[in-house]
Amino acid sequence: MITERLEKLRKKMSERNIDAYVVLSSDPHTSEYLADYYKTRKYITGFSGSAGTAVILKKKAALFTDGRYFIQAAKELKGSTVELMKMGEPGVPTLIEYLNENVGECGKIGVDGLTLDYNDYYQWLEKLGDRMIITDVDFVGDIWEDRPEKPNSKAYAFDVKYCGKDTKTKLKELRYFMDSNDCDYNFIGSLDDICYLYNIRGNDVLYNPVIISYALVGKDFANLYIDDEKIDDDLIELLKEQGVTVKAYEKVFEDLSELPGKSVLFLDPSKTNVRIYNSINSNIRISKGIQPTTLMKAHKNETEIKNQKNAYIKDGVALVKFFNWVETGTPTGNVTEMSAADKLRYFREQGDLFMDLSFGTISAYGENAALPHYEPSVDHPVTLQPKGLYLVDSGAQYLDGTTDITRTVALGELTDDEKLHYTLTLKSHINLMTTIFPKGTKSSSLDPIARRPIWQEMLDFRHGTGHGVGFYLGVHEGPQRISSVNNDIDMDEGMVTSDEPGIYIEGSHGIRIENIMHCIKVGESEFGEFLGFESLSICPIDTRPVIKEKLLPFELEWLNNYNKECYEKLSPYLEGSDLEYLEQQTKAI
DSSP states (O other): OHHHHHHHHHHHHHHTTOSEEEEOSOOTTOOSSOOGGGOHHHHHHOOOSSSOEEEEESSOEEEEEOGGGHHHHHHHHTTSSEEEEETTSTTOOOHHHHHHHHSOTTOEEEEBTTSSBHHHHHHHHHHSTTOEEEOBOOHHHHHOTTOOOOOOOOOEEOOHHHHSOOHHHHHHHHHHHHHHTTOSEEEEOOHHHHHHHHTEEOOSBTTBOOOOOEEEEESSOEEEEOOGGGSOHHHHHHHHHTTOEEEOTTHHHHHHHTSOTTOEEEEOGGGSBHHHHHHSOTTSEEEESSOHHHHHHHSOOHHHHHHHHHHHHHHHHHHHHHHHHHHHHGGGTOOBHHHHHHHHHHHHHTSTTEEEESSOOEEEEGGGGGSTTOOOOSSSOOBOOSBSEEEEEEOEEETTEEOOEEEEEEOSBOOHHHHHHHHHHHHHHHHHHTOOEETTOBGGGGHHHHHHHHHTTTOOOSSOSEEEOOSSSOSSEEEEEESSSOOOOBOOTTOEEEEOOEEEETTTEEEEOBEEEEEEEEEEETTEEEEEEEEOOOOOOOOTTOOGGGSOHHHHHHHHHHHHHHHHHHGGGOOHHHHHHHHHHTOOO
């Protein structure tokens, strides 16, 4: 099937005399999670991971993806004729190097400009020499006979009692930034920024309460560009009261082309697609940087934090009930990875203000947990057994917050390696959670603090240690990121970020422990202000796999205090065997 699709695409390439066609994992809004309509890279390669880029040449094809997906990609690409390029591995070329090696100096490279952000486009122009980049093509769309429909959910208002600020206030803050930076206009292409600014939500992307739209803000106007059928008159009127005018989705191209010359337009080039960029009046000066709304929504206000803490209590209650159910049912041989994932959703659905999951549940037993982004399958059921480790990475969307948490639990007898790796992962988690650092510390600078216990044993993990989390928005949110990849963003008070180190041994086991943490002020000294973290996640950390002797006194104290806090906050909402399970799981060691 994949081979046939590749041949059809190559015929399209031949018609336009294109030497290489690049298929990105993106949509017109550079979203991380995509509606089915935009999953072109999955369609043309068969690889279902969330990150990857395909390159189709006249006689071969390649898929570039990172370390999170090496194992998964190798399995899914088998028999497809698509070669796996393990990004970052020795001897593996980068995407640009691969294109330079395989496309002649005056060759043509095609890509759908609606899915290519301007940052990458500019780098391509710089590094691909005289090779021509064609951006007005969508060859996958041309050959995709049963392509899903474009998402068409309804936008709805997000109540200020949850988010703490109305749209007028947010627009005032945005315009203050514009004035301070001598900008006349601000264009926003990223869906979560638009939904944050205008206090709206939708269901256009699975697990992400966003609506497909664009935004353009001037000193005396604010426009929302959205398809007519996606918004009703009541919401249009509500937005009008907040100073927002609703326009047709496609009208944004015309409005950008008609902005008065010599004015200044601010945009984030990493969140602006090439076709949008090319539609802007050429007489306008463009100012580039991270969207102010991205920084605004990263700094959660008091109302958001209060609501988020409430969401994590509900989430913790659901998780305790779930793990009790898993451990009770596993010895019967009737619990599979998939049935467990379904049961966890059931328990979460009982929580007040539940709306959806925040991503597909990673329910992974034994060796499957060695794939950081493993997906359980009905077609290939895996039964949990009363031995080894079981990893669950999951989360939910509640109106009062977005949750994300990973727990790895012992279902029975463990090997010495499983115990050691679990203990090292826990030490790594505690190291980051308890660190104190001066204000102004870059978020990426915190990464080695977490990895040190794992590095000491010459082990590592191929993913970031922490990502930002939205407030009833995307479970992955910037701009802060705790990662080995340099990030010029300060970890700052009010930011909500994950702490999720792990160890993955292919063919054997995988371990990850994740809490979501809130950056808070710890105190001041002669050296300035210092920050630290408090955990928002409230769910016991399994102590059965822990090698107690390998924990330092402060690590043991943190673990026991954390589990004690979990008991105090969750026990009022539990009874019977669930309460008994909580008591057992939170006993001090």
